[in-house]
Amino acid sequence: MDMTDDNHMEGMETETESKQTMDNDFSAILSDEMHQHMAISEKPSGCREVRVRSRPRLKSTKSFPPYSQCIGGLGEDGEGNNELNSESSNMPRENRNEVAHGTERKEDFELKARCARDEVKAKWRLRRKDRLWGSHEVDTDGWERWSGKRRVEESGRERECVLPPNSEWKHWRGRNSSSEIDGKEEEDEERKRSPVAEVEKEGRGETPEGEDEEAEELLGLREDSTTHEWVSPHPILSKLLQSSSSSSVNFSSAESDEVVSEGEDVGSKRMAFRKCRSWKTYLTMMHWSLRRQSSWVQLAGHQGTFQLSEGGEVLKLYSEVEAKCLDCLMRDSLRHFVPQYHGLVTKGEHCYIRMEDLLSGLRKPVIMDCKMGVRTYQEEELIKARTNATLRSDMYQKMMKIDPSAPSEEEHEQGGVTKCRYLQWRDTTSSTSTLGFRIEGIMMEDGSVHRDFRKIQTLAEVTEALLFITRRQLEILKAYHSRLLALSDALKNSLFFRTHEVIGSSLLFVHDHSSKASVWMIDFAKTTPVPDASQLRHNVPWAEGSREDGYLIGLTSLITSLSQAISVASWQQEDSCGEEKSVA
Numbered sequence: 001m002d003m004t005d006d007n008h009m010e011g012m013e014t015e016t017e018s019k020q021t022m023d024n025d026f027s028a029i030l031s032d033e034m035h036q037h038m039a040i041s042e043k044p045s046g047c048r049e050v051r052v053r054s055r056p057r058l059k060s061t062k063s064f065p066p067y068s069q070c071i072g073g074l075g076e077d078g079e080g081n082n083e084l085n086s087e088s089s090n091m092p093r094e095n096r097n098e099v100a101h102g103t104e105r106k107e108d109f110e111l112k113a114r115c116a117r118d119e120v121k122a123k124w125r126l127r128r129k130d131r132l133w134g135s136h137e138v139d140t141d142g143w144e145r146w147s148g149k150r151r152v153e154e155s156g157r158e159r160e161c162v163l164p165p166n167s168e169w170k171h172w173r174g175r176n177s178s179s180e181i182d183g184k185e186e187e188d189e190e191r192k193r194s195p196v197a198e199v200e201k202e203g204r205g206e207t208p209e210g211e212d213e214e215a216e217e218l219l220g221l222r223e224d225s226t227t228h229e230w231v232s233p234h235p236i237l238s239k240l241l242q243s244s245s246s247s248s249v250n251f252s253s254a255e256s257d258e259v260v261s262e263g264e265d266v267g268s269k270r271m272a273f274r275k276c277r278s279w280k281t282y283l284t285m286m287h288w289s290l291r292r293q294s295s296w297v298q299l300a301g302h303q304g305t306f307q308l309s310e311g312g313e314v315l316k317l318y319s320e321v322e323a324k325c326l327d328c329l330m331r332d333s334l335r336h337f338v339p340q341y342h343g344l345v346t347k348g349e350h351c352y353i354r355m356e357d358l359l360s361g362l363r364k365p366v367i368m369d370c371k372m373g374v375r376t377y378q379e380e381e382l383i384k385a386r387t388n389a390t391l392r393s394d395m396y397q398k399m400m401k402i403d404p405s406a407p408s409e410e411e412h413e414q415g416g417v418t419k420c421r422y423l424q425w426r427d428t429t430s431s432t433s434t435l436g437f438r439i440e441g442i443m444m445e446d447g448s449v450h451r452d453f454r455k456i457q458t459l460a461e462v463t464e465a466l467l468f469i470t471r472r473q474l475e476i477l478k479a480y481h482s483r484l485l486a487l488s489d490a491l492k493n494s495l496f497f498r499t500h501e502v503i504g505s506s507l508l509f510v511h512d513h514s515s516k517a518s519v520w521m522i523d524f525a526k527t528t529p530v531p532d533a534s535q536l537r538h539n540v541p542w543a544e545g546s547r548e549d550g551y552l553i554g555l556t557s558l559i560t561s562l563s564q565a566i567s568v569a570s571w572q573q574e575d576s577c578g579e580e581k582s583v584a
């Protein structure tokens with residue numbers, strides 16, 4: 001028997017890790033160890049079972065940090081986001097809500113009564129806000145896609161409907177809406193405003209009419225601002241003000257966390273602003289950079305296989321199997337549930353699959369990767385393990401780290417296990433073989449990554465995890481729930497699904513503080529067509545030779561768990577309303 005040691009254990013080993021963002025400048029270097037993996041946590045899951053009876057009360061667990069310690073935690077009053085809180089700490093309550101819900105400013109109503117000049121300025125502000133923080137549009141089937149950079153090829157009727165702030169879902173925007181036209185204008189404008197164009201303009205000493213005013217307004221410096229109050233500039237802008245003499249600007253996400261201190265007054269900001277020698281360049285660079293900004297992070301999977309492209313798409317190391325699947329999926333009813341596939345691209349020695357960045361347009365996203373199916377190994381791997389077994393010492397070590405008693409005597413002696421044995425063991429020690437899926441990892445809004453969910457086994461524990469990641473926000477839970485129901489429908493109608501064995505594929509749950517929430521199918525590297533004209537059911541247990549993957553068993557479990565989470569969150573909301581009333 002061969003022994004391989006792929007050095008798989010030299011990975012990340014901490015339970016909570018900083019997120020691994022990738023620079024847009026291609027500084028991310030492809031690791032030689034393409035198959036270097038994230039190591040499995042040693043921590044016991046510590047998840048307590050949720051007993052959902054009449055009125056379940058969930059206890060905090062060892063594995064989930066107490067809510068009060070979570071950055072962006074909801075706290076007692078349900079205000080969810082740190083940045084929001086800090087940015088809006090000076091604002092009256094209604095203004096804070098306005099930021100949180102992304103609704104039209106109260107002042108905008110007053111603006112209607114004002115002169116045309118003020119209206120134009122207000123429009124600018126709104127458009128800029130949209131541009132800075134991204135917007136999202138709705139697919140024909142009612143499912144949201146972030147409109148950061150992409151234009152979804154859709155047909156059919158699209159609608160525009162703005163729901164009230166507390167409604168179940170957020171702003172919907174059709175591609176043919178006026179905002180789309182705005183978007184085009186902005187793109188033109190953006191081109192004009194690219195750093196290069198701007199520097200050229202500066203060189204010629206041109207100052208476009210109205211730009212000073214506009215920029216001052218954006219920076220919150222105009223005393224005749226229609227809001228008649230200090231509008232905190234965007235954190236990056238505030239950084240620009242502080243570092244106006246610096247020749248280079250770093251647009252790291254860390255900087256975007258900075259906020260203007262309460263003590264700063266308009267005067268000092270104006271001074272700082274004047275000191276800024278080439279403010280326009282910085283400003284336009286900031287715009288340009290923010291449009292390309294992505295919160296991209298790789299939560300699971302093989303290390304070193306991803307890059308971000310210049311256009312902001314995700315580049316995944318080429319696999320023929322996956323490329324074929326994505327290509328096929330673009331013409332399938334599942335296309336609204338998978339990242340847009342943009343073909344292949346070669347960079348250096350490697351070929352990559354170029355696809356939509358599903359995190360584009362999200363700010364401080366919360367991500368959950370659920371590996372679907374009742375097994376994560378292909379039937380071929382089983383056959384290979386029997387006929388031409390290769391022992392993997394890295395997998396033996398991963399096994400030992402989690403449970404030293406897991407390997408057999410023989411495996412201890414050999415110091416290795418077959419891949420299939422390892423994958424089977426992972427499936428049976430997680431919820432994969434029982435619930436038909438497992439949570440591979442979760443990243444919270446503060447960038448902390450939790451992997452101990454992989455040991456979750458019961459539906460109640462999954463429910464608790466869902467309540468944790470959504471911070472019990474009903475609208476997010478409901479959005480996930482409806483998205484999964486729609487996915488279930490799409491799967492039933494999908495020719496691709498009927499004719500493919502889907503192994504090791506994940507559902508990627510993503511949401512952010514503005515309650516944009518969606519679920520996507522990713523990772524088709526082990527999804528293969530079934531032979532001949534046979535079709536799979538996906539909702540029956542696997543028996544060797546059947547090639548059934550149990551994908552729908554997992555989906556049903558997830559939907560059930562989300563329903564439970566919705567019930568729990570609703571009850572708790574009712575409870576707290578009742579308590580508030582009785583106090584009043």
Ligand SMILES: O=P(O)(O)O[C@H]1[C@H](O)[C@@H](OP(=O)(O)O)[C@H](OP(=O)(O)O)[C@@H](OP(=O)(O)O)[C@H]1O
Nearest residue numbers: 035037038040301302376419423426504525526
């Ligand atoms: O998650 P842990 O417990 O580390 O185990 C991993 C996952 O099962 C990977 O599956 P996925 O890619 O679906 O996450 C699998 O890659 P495959 O896709 O190649 O099966 C790895 O096999 P190796 O790549 O052979 O190490 C295996 O080591």
Ligand SMILES: Nc1ncnc2c1ncn2[C@@H]1O[C@H](COP(=O)(O)OP(=O)(O)O)[C@@H](O)[C@H]1O
Nearest residue numbers: 297298299300301302339356357358359369523
């Ligand atoms: N299109 C995408 N947009 C955003 N994030 C992605 C996308 N594809 C993958 N990811 C991230 O990368 C991780 C690993 O992806 P996956 O395709 O499962 O890789 P692997 O094949 O190495 O297992 C996911 O958990 C997710 O965090």
